[in-house]
Amino acid sequence: MLKFDNVSKRYPETGDVLHNVSFHLQQGEIAFLTGHSGAGKTTLLKLIAVMERCTRGEIFLDSQCLSHVKERQLPFLRRKMGFIYQDYKLLADRTVFDNVALPLAIAGFGHLEIKRRVRASLDKVGLLGKERKFPQALSGGEQQRVGIARAVVNKPPLIVADEPTGNLDPELSAEIMLLFEQFQQVGVTVLIASHDISLISQMNHRVLKLDHGQLVL
């Protein structure tokens, strides 16, 4: 489903951030990407979103080679992925509903379909009553769940999360992890970057450990 093949990333300022990274995620698999701060986790996720391009190697999503995707095809590629960020990246001047609806509006869904899907998605993360609220009026855990609802509303086959529990207490973190497991159960592939060792060890999932840009086993 997602395949890294000897991927390296070099920034002109900082040199090699990722070095010969290879792994393969199957469809419906959950994996944690872990490692010390500065190990290159965020960089690896940026390569998946094609926010950065790798210096060497190839990345495949299904059979599509991400290193050769043209700029104009990028939007359509990104619609196949749902991204979740540590800082949520919500639009402060839009309601919860509008935030979650954004990927659907972009994909050109009609408003009835948008309404149906947004409600289904908010229901899944337990925020159905808060559609009309603005993000500022929500707690951190709720904002993160809005971010998750937005990431899954388009039903992407791949979900990528960068430190999704970084700002949350352990209880909320566990709740969020449960959500990810629910998505896995319907066949979604999930990749979660996190340095929260205790959380990772509680759960029995594959772990990819980065150390100074190299994958260690």
Place this chain on the structure above:
Amino acid sequence: MKPVKRKPTRPIVKKPVKHDTRQTRTAGGNFVDKLHAYRDHHAHALFSSLGRLVATPFTSIMTIAVLAISIALASGFYIMVINVQQLTANLESSNQISLFLKDDVTDEEAADLAGNIRKNPSVQTVKVISKEQALTEFKTYSGFGAAINLLEKNPLPIVLQVLPKNALQDKQELDSLFKTVEKFDEVDYAQIDMQWVERLHSIVEVARCATTLFSVMIGIGILFIIGNTIRLELHNRRDEVMIAKLVGATNSFIQRPFLYTGFWIGFISGVSAWFIDAILMLILRQPVEKLSGLYEGELHLIFLSFTETIELLIISSLLGVISSWAVLLVQLRHTRPE
């Protein structure tokens, strides 16, 4: 009429249901639904960008005021030129030769001379304006009535207005007529009115040309002002642009609200400019009507016609869209998600 060739009716091939459901899942419904969604999205972008302008009234009014005044200046000059132009167009029909007679010529002698000139085959009519007539006219229209009453003697000469046949088709004919009538002893001074009409025409032509240049300059200025406004707006909404990009927005999706913002700024400025021009016209109407009296009522103010008004609105809206588009083209290329 040619018989219409009919294509043989093809059997309707039903797409497999499986394919349809897949499309519903990934692309958001059938074609008609998508079309509706597209239209709804445009309508939403159109009104939400107007809403944004209204939400920041101070900034919007500042920008639009600058633009409206610039557009009003350019179109105001244009209105001035078309008014002067219609005035000179009316003057064209009064191409005639004025003969100012010597002071000692009596009314009878003048009438004789007029009769003499009428015999010339290229002359249509000759009108005699006596000293008294000229004075009355002058008193009524010049506003110097009281001052003139103080004069002991009427200072104005008798004037013969010679109107040629087939008014001025032939310049040489006019010239030769001029030379003939100029030589009469009674004539003190002769003048073809056309000379100054022609001069006026070329002055108007220069003014017209200058107005075009001036409008182009203003148009370029407007491009920069709106472009800069859109650039600021894009900067303010940078987060939104980034997030939209990350969830798969195409550049045209991101551009759309900004293009509509540009459109609204241009359009509203155009409408305001029209009203500014209209108010200026109302203010100018009275003095112009007074002036019109001097021209024997030939001067009527004209304003932008319906077509010209539409053109004004289209041009200002287009300026808004074009400058936004150019700015977005450059700026969005440099906006990469972080």
